[in-house]
Amino acid sequence: MKILALDSSGLVASVAVLEDGDMLAEYTVNYKKTHSQTLLPMLDAVVQMIQLRLDTVDAIAVSSGPGSFTGLRIGSATAKGLGLALDRPLISVPTTQVLAYGLYGASGVVCPIMDARRDQVYTGFYRFTDGRMEVLHDQMAADIRQVIRMLDEMGQPVIFSGDGVPVYRGVIEEHMRVPVCFAPPHVDRQRAGAVAALAMEYLREGRTQTAGEHKPEYLRVSQAERERQARLEKEAGMR
Amino acid sequence: MGDEKVKILAIETSCDETAAAVVENGRQVLSNVISSQIELHKLYGGVVPEIASRKHIEKIDQVIRQALEEADTTLGEIDAVGVTYGPGLVGALLVGVAEAKAISYARGLPLVGVHHIEGHVSANYIEHPQLEPPFLCLIVSGGHTNLVVVEDYGEFRILGTTRDDAAGEAFDKVARAIGLRYPGGPQIDRLAKEGDPHAIAFPKAKIEGAPYDFSFSGVKSSVLNYLNQHKMQGLEVPKADLAASFQQSVIQVLVEHTMRAAEDLHMEHVAIAGGVAANSSLREAMETACESEGIRFYHPSPIYCTDNAAMIGVAAYHAYKKGVRHGWDLNAVPNLRLGERL
Numbered sequence: 001m002k003i004l005a006l007d008s009s010g011l012v013a014s015v016a017v018l019e020d021g022d023m024l025a026e027y028t029v030n031y032k033k034t035h036s037q038t039l040l041p042m043l044d045a046v047v048q049m050i051q052l053r054l055d056t057v058d059a060i061a062v063s064s065g066p067g068s069f070t071g072l073r074i075g076s077a078t079a080k081g082l083g084l085a086l087d088r089p090l091i092s093v094p095t096t097q098v099l100a101y102g103l104y105g106a107s108g109v110v111c112p113i114m115d116a117r118r119d120q121v122y123t124g125f126y127r128f129t130d131g132r133m134e135v136l137h138d139q140m141a142a143d144i145r146q147v148i149r150m151l152d153e154m155g156q157p158v159i160f161s162g163d164g165v166p167v168y169r170g171v172i173e174e175h176m177r178v179p180v181c182f183a184p185p186h187v188d189r190q191r192a193g194a195v196a197a198l199a200m201e202y203l204r205e206g207r208t209q210t211a212g213e214h215k216p217e218y219l220r221v222s223q224a225e226r227e228r229q230a231r232l233e234k235e236a237g238m239r
Numbered sequence: 240m241g242d243e244k245v246k247i248l249a250i251e252t253s254c255d256e257t258a259a260a261v262v263e264n265g266r267q268v269l270s271n272v273i274s275s276q277i278e279l280h281k282l283y284g285g286v287v288p289e290i291a292s293r294k295h296i297e298k299i300d301q302v303i304r305q306a307l308e309e310a311d312t313t314l315g316e317i318d319a320v321g322v323t324y325g326p327g328l329v330g331a332l333l334v335g336v337a338e339a340k341a342i343s344y345a346r347g348l349p350l351v352g353v354h355h356i357e358g359h360v361s362a363n364y365i366e367h368p369q370l371e372p373p374f375l376c377l378i379v380s381g382g383h384t385n386l387v388v389v390e391d392y393g394e395f396r397i398l399g400t401t402r403d404d405a406a407g408e409a410f411d412k413v414a415r416a417i418g419l420r421y422p423g424g425p426q427i428d429r430l431a432k433e434g435d436p437h438a439i440a441f442p443k444a445k446i447e448g449a450p451y452d453f454s455f456s457g458v459k460s461s462v463l464n465y466l467n468q469h470k471m472q473g474l475e476v477p478k479a480d481l482a483a484s485f486q487q488s489v490i491q492v493l494v495e496h497t498m499r500a501a502e503d504l505h506m507e508h509v510a511i512a513g514g515v516a517a518n519s520s521l522r523e524a525m526e527t528a529c530e531s532e533g534i535r536f537y538h539p540s541p542i543y544c545t546d547n548a549a550m551i552g553v554a555a556y557h558a559y560k561k562g563v564r565h566g567w568d569l570n571a572v573p574n575l576r577l578g579e580r581l
Contacts (some may be wrong), residue, residue: 021306030272034570036333036336036337036570036571037566037570039337040337040340040344040567040568041566041568043344043567044344044567059316065505069289069293069330070329070333073292073293073295073333073334073337074337075415076296077296077299077333077334077335077336077337077338077341078337078338079341080299080300080338080341081337081339081340081342081345082342082344084300084346085314085341085346086345180562211300212300215296215297216296218293222289222290222293223289224287224289224290
């Protein structure tokens, strides 16, 4: 089985190709250039480097969110276009799972945090038990202080990763009571290799989608919808 | 050109329509699928970029599949992929651009980026097989007001542009001020039919030294002032008369400038394009003015005036024939200028 994986959910753009147990290629760039300009040329570079025939790919995996709304859509639209053109299924892998899987085998609670601004993070709680990743809390958008409280209540050491770390490390170190540590740089951001490795598990379990079905998971409604909802609630309250 | 047939799959997601089409040889539309989001944006009184982008990603595959099915074709028979890469809403454009790039990459097809307005102009070729450059074209939409000479396929000389609001923008703002729902243009057109276009005198802006340029903020402001005065005096607003008079003053300026340019440049063919080109009064006024000057007048059917991918397929065909090819790093360019290629 061969999986082509993409991640453009955050600042990182990443492409990987996994064949059964072999990661044939992974190309990851964490540099300020728009994913629209980088993602497909990166895929092309990988394809040429490993002489990949696209029609030998069995499924297209994509980091489905949360993350930058625009970044997610670039990854999704690319995956959907590939899936449609190659007539292959898509595999949506939640982005916090991608981050957590990079810390495979860690003890305690694995907690990726992605900066969602407005004092919020996108996060999820994971644990590795008997060689499998267990979801302790589904991914969510939450206030960083609420996340700290929830983790403290679990009473286990926590390892953090993600682009929320540079933003909230100070708050975490100051307020958390359980022991904490932070992922080293080679595994603290999204990697398409992790998308591919998780997607292989998904594929074995039959958790695929058609290109048409796939859409990103934003975990947040748009600002306009939020404001409209608030206005409607206020009006209802006044009545 | 020979007998060689060129089939282009075109994708358009610059604003609030998710659209895909298959066009053969730049004239024959084999399919033209449009998934409109208007109902969704009505809740907000205008297009919300983030909501538009989210809808595009949900709909795009289905729209493309449908376009291929209705054209009774497959990607295997497609010769190139055309896509709008600007101007427009950046998040919305990016969905179409990323999708088009992935499809053309996966199938080894040439990728042709298209200017959205070039698409609107090209809509005229669909139903007028005899129309060829050079001709004069008035482009009027929610985001654009341009008077251009189409010197060749895909080559434009811009004579005039708006200094402030686009014509369609003025329609939408006035519509909103008199309580009509988004999108305002068609509603004003409908309401104006019941009113007297001479009932209220609104200003027609002329710009010193720039006879082909437009300005619509003046007429918009005077409509708003008129509404305010009536409100303060507790008078009822004659909405139909106001819609008719406002529309008349905008249309007069559009027609006058176009006819002046046609005369100055001895143009024998005049076309209109863009969403506002679907306005029935504008069509009639242009038709009458052109007829009296012995000029041939062209306009697309309403379905090709508003955003669609067929027009993108037509423009992409001419660019394709000229050898335009975009790379896998093609980006969305929200402020792409007409005639500019990136």
